Amino acid sequence: MTGTITRRDFLKATGAAMTGVAVPAAGLCAAPGEAGQGAGRAGNGSGLLAISLNVNGAERRIEIEAQMTLAEVLRGPLDMTGTKVGCDRGACSACTVWVDRVPVASCMMLAVDVGERKVVTIEGLARGEELHPVQAAFIAHDAMQCGFCTPGLVMSCAALVESKPNPSIEEIKDAISGHLCRCGSYPHVFAAAMDAAKTLKG
Amino acid sequence: MNRFEWTSAGAVAAAARLGPVTVAEAMATQSGAPGTAATVLKAGGIDLLDLMKEGLLTPRRIVNLRGIPELGRILEGADGSLRIGSLVTLAQIAEHPLVARRYRALAQAAGLPASPQIRNVATIGGNLLQRPHCWYFRSLHHHCLRKGGATCFAFSGENRYHAVFAHEGCAMVHPSTTAPALVALGARIELLRRDGSRRMVALESLFLTPEEDIRRENDLKPGEILAAIILPPMKPGVRSWYERQGEQDSFDWPVAEVAVVVKLDSPGICREAAVILGAAAPVPYRAKAAESALIGKPSSAGNARDAARAAVAGADPLSGNGYKLPVFEALVARAILHAANQG
Numbered sequence: 001m002t003g004t005i006t007r008r009d010f011l012k013a014t015g016a017a018m019t020g021v022a023v024p025a026a027g028l029c030a031a032p033g034e035a036g037q038g039a040g041r042a043g044n045g046s047g048l049l050a051i052s053l054n055v056n057g058a059e060r061r062i063e064i065e066a067q068m069t070l071a072e073v074l075r076g077p078l079d080m081t082g083t084k085v086g087c088d089r090g091a092c093s094a095c096t097v098w099v100d101r102v103p104v105a106s107c108m109m110l111a112v113d114v115g116e117r118k119v120v121t122i123e124g125l126a127r128g129e130e131l132h133p134v135q136a137a138f139i140a141h142d143a144m145q146c147g148f149c150t151p152g153l154v155m156s157c158a159a160l161v162e163s164k165p166n167p168s169i170e171e172i173k174d175a176i177s178g179h180l181c182r183c184g185s186y187p188h189v190f191a192a193a194m195d196a197a198k199t200l201k202g
Numbered sequence: 203m204n205r206f207e208w209t210s211a212g213a214v215a216a217a218a219r220l221g222p223v224t225v226a227e228a229m230a231t232q233s234g235a236p237g238t239a240a241t242v243l244k245a246g247g248i249d250l251l252d253l254m255k256e257g258l259l260t261p262r263r264i265v266n267l268r269g270i271p272e273l274g275r276i277l278e279g280a281d282g283s284l285r286i287g288s289l290v291t292l293a294q295i296a297e298h299p300l301v302a303r304r305y306r307a308l309a310q311a312a313g314l315p316a317s318p319q320i321r322n323v324a325t326i327g328g329n330l331l332q333r334p335h336c337w338y339f340r341s342l343h344h345h346c347l348r349k350g351g352a353t354c355f356a357f358s359g360e361n362r363y364h365a366v367f368a369h370e371g372c373a374m375v376h377p378s379t380t381a382p383a384l385v386a387l388g389a390r391i392e393l394l395r396r397d398g399s400r401r402m403v404a405l406e407s408l409f410l411t412p413e414e415d416i417r418r419e420n421d422l423k424p425g426e427i428l429a430a431i432i433l434p435p436m437k438p439g440v441r442s443w444y445e446r447q448g449e450q451d452s453f454d455w456p457v458a459e460v461a462v463v464v465k466l467d468s469p470g471i472c473r474e475a476a477v478i479l480g481a482a483a484p485v486p487y488r489a490k491a492a493e494s495a496l497i498g499k500p501s502s503a504g505n506a507r508d509a510a511r512a513a514v515a516g517a518d519p520l521s522g523n524g525y526k527l528p529v530f531e532a533l534v535a536r537a538i539l540h541a542a543n544q545g
Contacts (some may be wrong), residue, residue, distance in 0.1 A: 049208065066208035066264070069251070089252060090320050102293075105319040108251050112208050113244075113266060156318070177452035178317020 049112055055080070056124025064111055071095045071106035074121060082122035082151050086180070093178040096152035097121045103159045105178075122151035125158060133199040134158040137192035145183035153179050157193040165201050169194065203254040207263040214272060217243060217265050218396045218427055225250070225333060226418040229259055230350060243267055243427065245289050246325040248316075249332035257342050258349075273327075273429065276300075282435030288327030288428045292380070293318070295326060305433055306544070307383040307442035307461045314446060315379045317453050327428045330381055330391075330405075331420060334374040334484075335455065336364065347416050348372055362522040363457060366514075366530075367483040372412035373520060375481045376419065381405070382480035383444050383461040385488070390432045396425035405431065409485035419484070439473075440465045443541035445533040446480075456481045458529040460513075462537040464501065472496045472542070477513060477534060482526075489513035492534060501542030503535075510535035 048063040055078060062077045071088075074080045074097070083106060086094035090108040097106045098120040125132040134157045137143070144150040153176060160167055160175040167175070172193045181189070211217035221241055223231075228240035241263040244250050253259035267273055273289035276298055284300060295301055296313030315321065315329065338344040338355040345351030356364045356373035364373040389405045408420045415421075422428065442463040448454035459481050465474035475496040477489040492513035499505045510531045517527050 047205065066206055067203040067254075089255065090248065090316070093317055093319050096319055102322045103319050104323050105317070108248055108320065109323060110208075110247060110251070113247065113268060115269070174452070175318060178319050 051112055051114075053078075053111065053114060053119065054116070055119045056121060057118075066110065066112050068111050069107050070097070070099075070109045070111045070114060070119070073111035074106060074119075080121055080123050084148055084151055086148065092149070092152075092180040093156065093176075094149050094152045094180075096155045096179070098155060098159060101159065101162075103156045103175075120155075122154060125154065132158055133196040134161060134193065137196040137199065138189075141188045141192040141195065143185055143188040143192040145185055149179055149181045149183075149185075153181070153189055157189065157196065161193060161197040161200050165197065167193070167197050203251070204260040206261050208266070209263060210266040210269055212269065214267075214270055214394050214427055214429055215398055217267055217270070218394055218398070218425060220263070220265050221396070221425065222265055222427070223424045224418070224422050224426075225253065225259060225331070226420075227424050228261055229253075229333075230417055241265060245273075245328040246291065246323045247328075248320055248324045249328055253333060256340060258340070267427075279432075279435075284433040286326055286431045286433070288430055289325045292321040292324050292326065292329060295380075296321065304436045305383075305387055305442060307386060307444040307463065307541075308380060308433070310444040311380050311383040311446075311459075311461065314452075314456075326380060326431060330378050330384075330408075330431075331422065331428060332377050334419060335377045336374040339374060346372075347412075348374065350417065357520065360522065361520040362525075363455065363481075364520055364523055365483045366517045366519045366523055366526050367479070367487050368411060369484060369518070369520075370411070370413045371416050372484055374412075374419075374484050376409065376483065376485050378486070379446070379456065379459060379480060381409070381486040382459060382478040383442070384431060384433075385486045386461040386463040386476040386478040387442060388434050388463075388476070390434075391428060392430045392432060393422070394427045394429045395423070400429070402432070406486070406488070412484050437465060439467060441541045441544055443537045443544070445537040445540070447529050447533060458482065458526050458533055460530065460533045460537045462534070462541045464496065464538065464541050466501065466542060470500050470542075472499055472501055475509075477509070477538075479513065479530060479534075482530065489534070491515060496538065501538060503539060506535040506538040506542075509538060 050063050053060045071085050074083045084094040085107055086092035088107045090105040095106040096103050100117045134154050156176050172190050222243045228242050240261045242261040244264050244266050273287040275287045277285045292312045296309055302309040338346045339348055344355050347354045354372050365375050385406045390402050391405050393401050410418055444461045446456040446459035448456045461478045463476040464472050467473050475493040477492040479487040492509040495509040495512045513534045514527045514531050
């Protein structure tokens with residue numbers, strides 16, 4: 001890797017400078033090889049990073065730009081649009097996925113920062129045709145109306161019932177406290193989560 | 203978000219050698235002095251991404267600290283102190299049994315900001331060093347004093363969530379919910395310098411008032427990395443409590459919050475007290491009059507009310523936030539009694 005300026009870098013830099021954002025002259029000549037440690041670099045001069053992302057048990061090798069969030073990569077290059085993006089600021093939790101089984105807002109995590117950790121999305125929750133107990137309970141309890149917030153809510157509820165065998169209603173409310181549902185399906189969601197916990201317990 | 207170079211640091215010293223600047227400095231130079239290449243550090247990345255998505259921060263390079271093992275650990279010292287690495291998440295702190303047992307106010311405070319999804323990623327270091335959430339500061343269209351502009355819009359504008367104390371020049375409230383608890387508990391911080399040396403300071407001394415520097419909320423020097431927060435051993439009879447009030451019960455910024463630490467002797471007389479208010483001032487605000495009012499007295503409901511009145515006596519509310527004073531008063535009295543009466 002050398003300090004070659006690509007046309008894209010140049011246009012990007014001059015464009016930014018024209019809008020009043022400081023762009024260092026030195027930045028145009030910086031060796032891109034200094035960056036990308038631990039992330040891999042495509043090495044094709046495109047400024048793309050070659051990463052491997054473990055999503056729903058499969059290793060996916062993709063080339064992305066560093067500023068792409070996990071939500072953008074899931075919905076874009078990986079074509080998994082089950083994960084929804086509402087606010088894109090971590091304020092609605094529609095984009096909730098698991099990273100190493102912990103629910104996170106995928107809009108507030110850079111895809112390049114996921115590293116070795118395993119991502120599970122709504123597409124990876126069912127086992128073949130067999131729905132996850134939380135998914136089945138959402139259907140049984142009519143726990144959605146427009147459905148936009150549903151994938152995120154299901155991921156949060158599923159993480160809770162899998163880690164806590166007997167969640168209280170308070171624990172369920174706490175687990176989904178970050179989720180906004182404009183249709184107001186919350187009471188049905190609480191009931192579905194309680195029901196799913198019982199099913200999982202057997 | 204703008205394009206940037208991405209680098210992962212394997213060790214703190216390696217990150218320091220890459221020449222990072224603070225986010226405050228990166229924001230100041232990009233608007234004031236084109237030509238400076240800003241390298242910034244990323245912990246959990248929540249505030250960093252927020253600032254970048256709003257177009258307020260456009261770093262040239264981001265150095266990821268997340269993979270540095272030293273920063274992600276909670277370690278108990280032989281002397282009973284507790285060292286919390288700066289990249290430990292708020293969720294990990296809230297769930298840590300030792301934190302809950304010894305430093306209850308911190309466990310309570312760490313379990314409440316934002317949502318579970320955010321607390322699973324947001325770090326204690328990032329929580330302390332995040333930039334203010336004043337809506338004028340966060341708006342690209344308001345060039346406020348803190349961003350190098352000519353005015354603080356909060357004094358004549360919408361200020362119901364702004365400061366009621368010590369707001370000379372800028373009416374932001376300090377954004378960290380863990381800071382009042384950590385300051386009340388006497389936390390120190392360990393900062394790693396670019397040359398590899400380390401310095402320890404009281405957390406309370408890190409924060410800067412607008413009079414001291416209106417462009418920065420803390421005295422972190424360029425290149426310095428917050429490595430750890432160190433909580434002192436808890437002396438016998440010391441108890442702590444955190445209270446907050448928001449407009450919503452969960453997933454909301456507090457309009458008022460308080461952390462109280464008291465040391466009671468065996469007849470129940472208060473010998474030491476710390477009363478720190480959050481969402482109150484541009485820094486975590488020590489209510490000295492309330493502390494003095496408590497010392498030497500039993501922790502009765504009447505004495506707690508007297509101390510709470512003293513806590514808000516010197517307040518200077520703005521046009522739209524006078525409602526905060528009775529809220530603070532109620533929270534201070536409640537926190538004192540909870541702290542004193544817990545088992």
